[in-house]
Amino acid sequence: MFGQLLSSLADGLLLGFVYGLAAMGLSLIWGVMTVINLAHGPVIALGMFTAYLLFTQAGVNPYLALLPVAVLGMALGLVIYGAAVHRVLNAPHLSTLLATFAVNMIIIGVGTAVFTTSPHNIDFSLGSFSLGPLTVPFTRVVAAFAALAATALLYLFLYFTRPGKAIRAVANNRMAAELMGISSTTMLALSFGLGTLLACLAGGLIATFFPFTILSGGPYELKSFVICVLGGLGNPLGALLGGLLLGGLEGLVPAFMPVSWVPVVEFGLFVLVLLLRPQGLLGAK
């Protein structure tokens, strides 16, 4: 029983880092421009497919592929921002929701036509290591570290670089930031790009251990919502913590009840947090 619990918890926590990374993208976009990006899931899936294509067509190591995946993620974000988000930014929330939902449908539609919905798989393995009752695939460990590194880089960027500080200024008070000479459009586009970059990175990492289709981003998008609420919307560090919490929960719950109860517990918690601590565990930023 103890061994089972331990390996279950380890699996959940390692995955939690990646959940956190995906949620961070959603959280950042919300925090800066109060837009809920409903294209988050398909963007994660595009990250998966970019890593897949680089691996299968050019033989690029999936971890090296993360670099082009990140570049593409940023570019994708800039395009989505320019095409769908910018013009409706100041319209009521429903407009941005619908705009990003439209992007979601477009990506899924094109993705289904190009890749079909049959699963794709990056046949890449680093083996597993065993430690007592634990057997953990190395890909999950590397993914956890990569997620951690991405979080650290994001933190450094937001707090110690000029554009990072500018993004925070725009998030804090767009009008005041403009008066200080910051181009809010550039910063908003940049932060949308950063958000999709993080989503794509998460996708690229997930692709190293789970098979995927163009629809595979959906569950991560849902989890991202829960995580954002747990950690506090707009708070990237909170997102990582929320991810870990959710991952840990996913590891813990199955040890005591049928696995199908996991979503019940997860979304039950979601409602509870909304009721009792709507600002999230770490507080919104």
Add this chain to the structure above:
Amino acid sequence: MRRLLYLIGALAVAGLLAGAPASAATKNVVIGFTASQTGKLNVEAIRQINGLNLWIEQVNEAGGVKLPDGTVLKFQAKFYDDESKKERVQELYTKLINQDKADFLISPYSSGLADAAAVIAQQYNKILISAGAASDSTYKKGYTLIFQVYTPASRYLTGALDLLAKMDPAAKKLAVIHEKDKFSTDVVEALKKYAEGKGYQVALYEGYEPGTTDFAPFINKIPAGTDAILGGGHFADTSTFAKQLHEKGVKAKMVALLVAPPEPKFAELGEAAVGVIGPSQWEPLATTYNQETAQKLNLPFVGPSVAQFTQAYQTKYKEVPSYHSAGGYVAGLLLGEAIRQAGSTDTAKVKEALDKMDLLTFYGRIKFDTAKEHGLQIGHEMIYTQWQKDAQGKLVNQLVWPEAFKTADVQPYRVK
């Protein structure tokens, strides 16, 4: 010169007019069906319609089916994409019957969708050959016009236990992890009953939601000392499950999973595919279904040989056929044969011919239950395949059970 041309033209027209009544009347028979060209079932579903379309093409090329009154029947497919969704299926089958005037129906792929189509077919008094649907429950509803091509779900994995008993008579402990859909649930419920009857201990029995990608929570729950892991669901989830079983270094004498392992695409899993056993409706290697066997069983042999089917399919679609392809082809073949025997396209007469049918095809024996569970397949048998490495280290899908089809000895999944 011009007059000569007119003359030739007139002669040609006269020749055409004279020729027409000489050849018997040709009638188009519309075969209606939906196919999951998109959605989660598209791999299997597309193979199935490929198989069916191949049959339609071949039977028409060979001159169609001739009725005793001289009418020649040509077949024509009419189909829509059901997006792997139940609601679409019922809507589209009603359309196929009412607007497209389909004479006969073939089911969509998967038990859930086929079950949805069956209701409509029965209501409108149309015969539906159910291909790609193994669930037993459809045949417990008192339908009279639904005929099943696949071995039913209740016999999908029971053979794996017979194989396990032969591999290791001491094996006792089983873990069953299955997709929570109609088909897989039917399979494991029958499996559990069969296992407990044989004295096996089902130590873990859990279902997962369709579309699951993370199986670690289930794998972590497999108790130590489990001899065999059985279950799975459809292609996408089952191949992920197999991959993660491998990564987690799970030890068991046998891993037998539904649907995915017999698919050639399963080999893309590489090392994770090695040792995985899968029940298959049909395999290109199972060449025992031939004229000779038919003679021994005193049954008629109908349709192409295994080699002829495999080759024709490969030439047309540039891929090795899987059992889903064979199922689609056979659905058409049986319908054609029933119409030929009935000498008519009348629903009642064709139904009678299907009820009486007992024959051998390249796909195996076909016989339908006409008693309690009308239309249930009782003639056809499952074959069990296992991915093994050949001398060059290449993955090959061997037949390991039943003995009559064996192309290699079964190997344990991973014991050390």
